[in-house]
Amino acid sequence: MSISTKQEAFAAVPDAEGRFGEYGGKFVSETLMSALAELEQLYRELSSDPGFQRELDADLTHYVGRPSPLYEATRWSDTIGGARIFLKREDLNHTGAHKVNNTIGQALLAKHMGKKRVIAETGAGQHGVATATIAARLGLQCQVFMGEEDIHRQALNVYRMKLLGAEVISVTSGSRTLKDAMNEAMRDWVTNVDDTFYIIGTVAGPHPYPLLVRDFQCVIGREARAQSLAQAGRLPDALVACVGGGSNAIGLFHPFLGDEAVAMYGVEAGGHGLSTSEHAAPLNAGTPGVLHGNRTYLMQDSDGQIMHTHSISAGLDYPGVGPEHAWLKDVGRVKYVVANDDEALRAFHTLTRIEGIMPALESSHALAYAEKLAAKMSPQQMIVVNLSGRGDKDIHTVAQLDGIEF
Amino acid sequence: MSRIAGHFRKLAEERRTALIPYVVAGDPGQAYTVPLMHRLVENGADILELGVPFSDPMAEGPVIQLAHERALANGTSLSAALAMVREFRATDTTTPVLLMGYANPVMRMGYAAFADAAAAAGLDALLTVDIPPEEVEGINSELQRVAMDNIFLVAPTTPEERIARIAGRASGFIYYVSLKGVTGAGHLDTAEVANRVDAIRRHSPLPVAVGFGIKDAASARAVAQAADGVVVGSALVHAMAETIENGGEPTAAIEAAAALLGDIRKGIDSAR
Known part of the structure; x- marks a missing residue:
């Protein structure tokens, strides 16, 4: 593939279907497709809304310390x-860690969507802590899925999340690590999709997550x-x-x-x-x-x-x-x-x-x-x-x- | 197209609701799946749905997750599942069989290679949980090449205009996921199911089967009043796992699943 080296060429991906060349997309079960479409539309509106950007920038400056x-x-x-x-x-x-830049952004999206509950997956616990933190600040109910293995490896962060008011749910399926925590978070989301916002911690997941993260x-x-x-x-x-x-x-x-x-x-x-x-x-x-x-x-x-x-x-x-x-x-x-x-x-x-x-x-x-x-x-x-x-x-x-x- | 359309036509003439059991290929062991498939047919199954085990079965509840883990532990692969279909076909050439699984194993085999192997094995249809209509083009053309149906899901969250879009790509039947949640969840609302099945019928002439959350004769009977087919999965998988946990042999597990399916068959038939 030949690509222009101009910044705009890189800003042009993902396309409308969420594809980066042959990668990306939306490979999820039908139950989640409407929630993703709703998120995509809201994000399109808010990302060009100066009010939303001001709200985000204020938090990044005064809360995160940027x-x-x-x-x-x-x-x-x-x-x-x-x-x-x-x-x-x-x-x-x-x-x-850098994780909080993203959790603040997504939690603001959750607030604009009127969702009262956020969920997250976490491996080392940094994304879980960053999610629990912003949930505490916005008064959102928060549950964090974490593999049983990682709960043992990262006991300190587990306790931090609990102090912040989040519930840490131990995932005992598969390899009991980050990938299984993500499976379990998706299962929760599919079950509680009406009132729950899934705060994904990295540039993976279905479109529009890789874009908005x-x-x-x-x-x-x-x-x-x-x-x-x-x-x-x-x-x-x-x-x-x-x-x-x-x-x-x-x-x-x-x-x-x-x-x-x-x-x-x-x-x-x-x-x-x-x-x-x-x-x-x-x-x-x-x-x-x-x-x-x-x-x-x-x-x-x-x-x-x-x-x-x-x-x-x-x-x-x-x-x-x-x-x-x-x-x-x-x-x-x-x-x-x-x-x-x-x-x-x-x-x-x-x-x-x-x-x-x-x-x-x-x-x-x-x-x-x-x-x-x-x-x-x-x-x-x-x-x-x-x-x-x-x-x-x-x-x-x-x-x-x-x-x-x- | 595959055996499925004709089979549903025949069932409609007989005023019989299709009973579609789901079991995981290789659970409780690779040698038991084909005998299990035959016993399910003998006890009232009209179409068989065979789960392909995957390391990350995101749409499954705990009962079926464990079945996937057991099947993977004994080495059941997509190729092994297709070999089971082929073996089943040696003595049953009429009962439609569909594979239900996740995108990655099929993608890894290659869509064209999968279509060829599946057609050679005598498979009728494929349902991939995580390939929605937006991502289906590549695999649909390969399935159409070998006259195999692609079964699409419609969910409680699917808006009507999207149902129309799905209907335009579907063949065989449409699978309505009866609840927001994973397989085996327990909050089925049968009145809502009936409404949604009606909505699907407004957009598609295809039969509609309903699955997720149907666990016994009573819930199957309730759903059968609205749908052309009823899918039962977790309850059967659980019946087998429980038998083995209690020290039973795999053959006893097969009989437990067959007996439960027989009860459900009676429940459905009493609805008509």
């Missing part, structure tokens, strides 16, 4: 001895672009972000897609390595298929069954990926690479010790790749890494790997 800083990690850059590395500090957002997360890239120009007097040479479902990555990348000279790297979870079956890297090692309402690259076997995945970070432990990433891979605009568990863990420790910033294990995958990339570049060049979340939630996991019990 804009998030673009911080130059000089000591880390010097240690590597290559390109200058800047960190987009989404870890400083209220609730500690992208739009809500694009604040990251818009800010980073303006901050790069203001602070460095130029655009970055490269952007790096981790990709599970891919919402923080698309949020950073999308406003730069038309900037031909800006290279982009999406970093998938390499787990124990691509040569093993223990990873979560569908763009690197998967094949196209349909899961959770959209067509995209999946970790699947030869019979079309979805495979179990592995990553040290629960937030990347997902067998699919947002359909726009599938398309960006095929058209060659973004390069998708991997960082393994051990590389991510090393980057976690490095950034903590050298910059005094404790990154989430998800974001540590992006840092690990950025370190390798920077080393091959010159000090005149510049990289922006999306530091999508903070690492407090992962202290337990890291401590366990170090053999420490609390």
Whole structure:
């Protein structure tokens, strides 16, 4: 496929059917089709409504604390001895990750639709916490679906959600992780579609979710672009972000897609390595298929069954990926690479010790790749890494790997 | 087209409501599915609906989810399900069989390869829960090539103009999902079902079968008064699972499902 490099060409997807090339779409049961059509229409109206944008911007400024800083990690850059590395500090957002940019947007949509109840799926618990937070603030009833395995791995976030007034529902079907939580959230939505808004946490799911989550997360890239120009007097040479479902990555990348000279790297979870079956890297090692309402690259076997995945970070432990990433891979605009568990863990420790910033294990995958990339570049060049979340939630996991019990 | 249209015509002449049991291919074991299919026909099934197990069955309630998990654990694949249809056809050439499943296994096999294999096996129709009319073009042309029906769902949330659109693409019969929810849920409103079936009939001459939430002779009888066909799934799957949990052999599980279907058959027939 030949594509124009103009920003408008990238803004032209998805099409009216929600397709990014051959990816995306609306692969859901008939019961949900009307709810999706209603959401699509409301979003079309509100996204061009200045009043809605003001409401959203006010929350992003005064509640989330935006804009998030673009911080130059000089000591880390010097240690590597290559390109200058800047960190987009989404870890400083209220609730500690980029997830809240999206939950605020969707919760406002729920409010405009008159829905009294919101549901969400969560893996690491960050999206669940961000949803429970905005539900508390808007007075909405909130239920969060979470795999039984993840509930054990992320006990702190489970308790945070409960403190915020949300009910956490343990999902015991399938592999008992994020994908199964999403199945269960869809089952709840199909049952309670009249009064419930499903706040999806990433750029996956059926149309219009990949579109609206992208739009809500694009604040990251818009800010980073303006901050790069203001602070460095130029655009970055490269952007790096981790990709599970891919919402923080698309949020950073999308406003730069038309900037031909800006290279982009999406970093998938390499787990124990691509040569093993223990990873979560569908763009690197998967094949196209349909899961959770959209067509995209999946970790699947030869019979079309979805495979179990592995990553040290629960937030990347997902067998699919947002359909726009599938398309960006095929058209060659973004390069998708991997960082393994051990590389991510090393980057976690490095950034903590050298910059005094404790990154989430998800974001540590992006840092690990950025370190390798920077080393091959010159000090005149510049990289922006999306530091999508903070690492407090992962202290337990890291401590366990170090053999420490609390 | 497939056996389905003719079969419904025959049933209409006999003033008989079609009874359509749903079981999952490979549950409780791959060797038991074909014997189960025959026993269901002997106990009053008019059309058989065979579920293709999938790792992420988003439309299913807990009973059928577990059946999918059991079938996957013993290695039941889409190809294995088609092999069961072929084996069934060796001794039953008249009862229509439809596969119900999810998009991904069919897509993975390839629409054209699936259509060829399914036609060779003697399958009559396919119902994919997560391929709505918006996404159906690719597979519909392949199914039409081998004269196989594509069964569409209409839901309680489907507006009338959309029913018309679905009717334009459907063949065989139209499957009305009787409630907002997953399979096996328990809040069936039979008066509302009758209204919605009437709405479908305004847009399509095809027979209308109703499924989701029908669990016994009484609920089947109530639905049969409005519909051309009644689908029963979770209740049968549960009857089999319960038998095995209580230490019964798979053959006893088959008999439990067959007996329950027989009761439901009597319930439906008493409605006419």
